Amino acid sequence: MRPVRSALAGALFVALTLAGCSQSSSAPPPAVDSSAGFPVTVEAGNGPVVVPKRPERIVSLSPSATESLFAIGAGPQVLAADDQSDYPAEAPTSELSGFKPNMEAILNRKPDLVVVANDIDNVVAELGKVGVPVLLEPAVTTFDEAYDQITDLGAATGNSDGAAGLAGRMRKRLDEITAAAPKDAKLTYYHELDTTPYSVTSDTFLGQIYGLFGMTNIADEAPDPAGGYPKLSAEFVAQADPDLVFLADTKCCAQSRDTLAKRPGWSKLSAVKNDRVILLDDDIASRWGPRVIDLAEQIGDAVQKVAG
Amino acid sequence: MPPHRLEGRGPRPGPPVSPGDAASGSPPSADTDLRVTTNAGMDPGIGTDIETTTNAAPDAGTSVSTDTGANVGTGTAGKGGARGRQAARLSPLVALAAMGVLLASMLAGLLVGAADIAPTSVMLQLLDWLPFVSVDSGLAPIELGLLAELRLPRVLLAAIVGGLLAIAGAGYQGVFRNPLADPYLLGAAAGAGLTTTAAIVFIGGDVESIGIPAAAFTGAVGGVLLAYALGSAAGRGGGTATLVLAGVAVTSFLTAVQTFLQQLKVEELQRVYSWILGDVGGGWSQVTLVVPYAVVSVVVMLFHGRLLDVLSVGDDEAVTLGLNAARVRLVVLLAASLATAAAVAVSGLIGFVGIVVPHVVRRLAGSSYRIVLPVSLIGGAAFLVLADLIARTVLAPAELPIGVVTAFVGAPFFVAVLRVTRRAET
Numbered sequence: 001m002r003p004v005r006s007a008l009a010g011a012l013f014v015a016l017t018l019a020g021c022s023q024s025s026s027a028p029p030p031a032v033d034s035s036a037g038f039p040v041t042v043e044a045g046n047g048p049v050v051v052p053k054r055p056e057r058i059v060s061l062s063p064s065a066t067e068s069l070f071a072i073g074a075g076p077q078v079l080a081a082d083d084q085s086d087y088p089a090e091a092p093t094s095e096l097s098g099f100k101p102n103m104e105a106i107l108n109r110k111p112d113l114v115v116v117a118n119d120i121d122n123v124v125a126e127l128g129k130v131g132v133p134v135l136l137e138p139a140v141t142t143f144d145e146a147y148d149q150i151t152d153l154g155a156a157t158g159n160s161d162g163a164a165g166l167a168g169r170m171r172k173r174l175d176e177i178t179a180a181a182p183k184d185a186k187l188t189y190y191h192e193l194d195t196t197p198y199s200v201t202s203d204t205f206l207g208q209i210y211g212l213f214g215m216t217n218i219a220d221e222a223p224d225p226a227g228g229y230p231k232l233s234a235e236f237v238a239q240a241d242p243d244l245v246f247l248a249d250t251k252c253c254a255q256s257r258d259t260l261a262k263r264p265g266w267s268k269l270s271a272v273k274n275d276r277v278i279l280l281d282d283d284i285a286s287r288w289g290p291r292v293i294d295l296a297e298q299i300g301d302a303v304q305k306v307a308g
Numbered sequence: 309m310p311p312h313r314l315e316g317r318g319p320r321p322g323p324p325v326s327p328g329d330a331a332s333g334s335p336p337s338a339d340t341d342l343r344v345t346t347n348a349g350m351d352p353g354i355g356t357d358i359e360t361t362t363n364a365a366p367d368a369g370t371s372v373s374t375d376t377g378a379n380v381g382t383g384t385a386g387k388g389g390a391r392g393r394q395a396a397r398l399s400p401l402v403a404l405a406a407m408g409v410l411l412a413s414m415l416a417g418l419l420v421g422a423a424d425i426a427p428t429s430v431m432l433q434l435l436d437w438l439p440f441v442s443v444d445s446g447l448a449p450i451e452l453g454l455l456a457e458l459r460l461p462r463v464l465l466a467a468i469v470g471g472l473l474a475i476a477g478a479g480y481q482g483v484f485r486n487p488l489a490d491p492y493l494l495g496a497a498a499g500a501g502l503t504t505t506a507a508i509v510f511i512g513g514d515v516e517s518i519g520i521p522a523a524a525f526t527g528a529v530g531g532v533l534l535a536y537a538l539g540s541a542a543g544r545g546g547g548t549a550t551l552v553l554a555g556v557a558v559t560s561f562l563t564a565v566q567t568f569l570q571q572l573k574v575e576e577l578q579r580v581y582s583w584i585l586g587d588v589g590g591g592w593s594q595v596t597l598v599v600p601y602a603v604v605s606v607v608v609m610l611f612h613g614r615l616l617d618v619l620s621v622g623d624d625e626a627v628t629l630g631l632n633a634a635r636v637r638l639v640v641l642l643a644a645s646l647a648t649a650a651a652v653a654v655s656g657l658i659g660f661v662g663i664v665v666p667h668v669v670r671r672l673a674g675s676s677y678r679i680v681l682p683v684s685l686i687g688g689a690a691f692l693v694l695a696d697l698i699a700r701t702v703l704a705p706a707e708l709p710i711g712v713v714t715a716f717v718g719a720p721f722f723v724a725v726l727r728v729t730r731r732a733e734t
Contacts, residue, residue, distance in 0.1 A: 264591030
C-alpha cells in the first residue's frame, strides 16, 4: 500500500502547486488600451500582444515600421533598425536582417519591443519564449490596414497621440489628392516591378492605390493562376500601349525612359514618345508606411498631367 | 606479313571507319581486319552498331566480334558487311524530316503570341520580308515593330539555344559514354550562376543587356575549366569518372558560393531567380551575341560525330583503331562547353533540353553520333521553340518561365517515345 499512498500524496502535492501557480497568474492583464499608461495590449498580426511598459529599446526589422515609428514620434525610442531601413536618414540602420533574423544578434541588443514584417524562422515564437514582446505587422492590402498598423505602433510605444495625428493627416492628404484628380479619364497604365518584366494586378495594395484614380491596369488581363505579380509578355505590353508607364525599378536597375526606348519592340510605345514614363522610387513603391501617400500624390500628379 | 600493330599514342591518319570508306582504300600500313559490333553500354535497348573495316591483307585473320544482346555480327571480312538494324549515316530523309519539323515549329512560334495579331497578316509580312517579294500586310507600326523586334528574334534565339544545348548534351553523352550526362555536368551552370549573381549583387544597375551575358559566359567557361583542371590533377588513370566527380565537386562548391552571395543582397533575389529560370526574350542583341560561338562550336562538334562513334566502343579499342581518345574527348568537351556557355549567357539556365533531346533522337533516328549530333541540333531547336511557344501562350498575357515548361513538356514526351520505340523493338 505504501507506493500507492506516496503516489497519491505526490499527485495531491502537484495539484496544489499547480493550483497555486495558476492562482497567482490568473489576474488578467488590463485589456483597455491606454495612451497614458502601460501595460497595454495591442492587436497585431500575431494576435494580442502585451507590452508591459513604455519601450525605450525598440528593434525594428521592417523598413515600413521604421518609417512609421519615426513619423509618430517614437524615433528616440528606436535602438536599432534592420539593414534595409534607410529612411528617415536618422534611422539607426544596423546589420540586423529582416529576411534572415539572427536571434542572438537581436537579443544582444536587449530590446524591450521588436517589430517585424515577416515571421521567418519562427522569430515571433522564439522571441516570445524569451519574453520579448514582438509585433508582427505584415504587408497591408488596404489603406485602413495601413492606418491600423500606425495606430498599433502608437499604442505600443506610448505615442498614441502622434499616431492618431499622423493617420489623420494621411487620410486628409489622400482625400485631397483623390479629389483633385479627374476620375473619368479612362487611362490605362502599366506598373513595372523589374525588367523581366514583372508587373502588379489590381488585386494588390499597389493596384488599389492606382484604382483610386480610376485607371485600368493592363496586367489585369493576366489569368488568375499568374498571381498578383505576373510576369508579363513584352509583346503584350507593346501592343497594349498603355497611356502611362510607372517604373518602380529605377533604383535597383537604373531604368528610365531611355532604357525603355532601347528595349526591343518598345521604342514605339506612346508613353515613351509622349514622355509619359513616371519614375517612382523603388522603396516608396514597396513600403506601406507614411510615404505611401507620397506615392499616391505622384500618381495623382501624373494622371492630372495627362488627363487634365 | 606486317605484324598486327597495336596502336600507341599520338594521332595518325586513322583507318577508314565506315563501310563506305572501306572500298576507297586505306593507308598501306593498315593491317587488321576488325569487325566490331557492340552494344555500346548506353542503356539496354540502345545499340550502337559500328562497322569498322580496314582494308586488310586478306589473311590477317583477326576478326573480333563482341556481341551482346541481339546484335549478331556475321563475321565477314571486307567491306560493307552486315548493316545492322540501324543506319550509321544520316539519311537525307531523316534530315529533311527534322528540318521540316523545325520550320513548322518556328512558323507556329511566329504566328502565335500574347499580342493579338492576325496570323494571316503575319504570314503576309513574312512573305514581304523575303527578298524580291513585296506584299502589303496591313500591320500597324507597333505590330510591325513587335513582330520584327520581339517575336522574330525570340523564335530565332529559342531555336539557337535549343540546338546548342541539345548538341552539347549529345556531345557530353558521347564523351562520357553515360546516358545521364547533360551540358551542365562539369559545372557550366554553377559557374554561370555564380558570376551572374556576383554581377547583379556587386555591380547592379542595368546589367541585363551586356554585363550579364559576359559574366555568365565567363562563369560557364570558368566552371568547366576548373572541373577539367581538378579532374586532370587527380591523375591520368581516372579518365572520365574522375572528370565527372570533379564536375560534381565544382558544381557543389560554386553553387554554395552563389547562395552565399545571394544572401548578401537579399533584395536582388528576385532578379537572380528570374535569370536562373531562363528566358529567350533578349532580342536581336542576344542573337548577334550568340551566333559566332554557336557556329564555331557546332561546326567542330559535327566534324567529330564519326570519332565519337569510335570512342563509344571503349577506350582501349578506340586506341587500337588509331584514335587519340584523350584528345578527341578534350576537343569535343571544349566545343560542347563553348556551346553551353554561349547558350547560358543569353538565355539563363534552361534544363532538360540537353539530356532529353539526344535520347529521343537516338530512339527515333538511330544511335550513331553521325546521326545524333546533327539531328539533336535540329530537334533541340524545334523543342525549345515549341516550349517557348507554350510558355508565352498558356497563361497569356502572363508568361511561364521556360525552364518550367521544358520539364513539364519534356518528361511525358520522353516517356511516350520510350514506350513507342520499345514496343517497336520487341
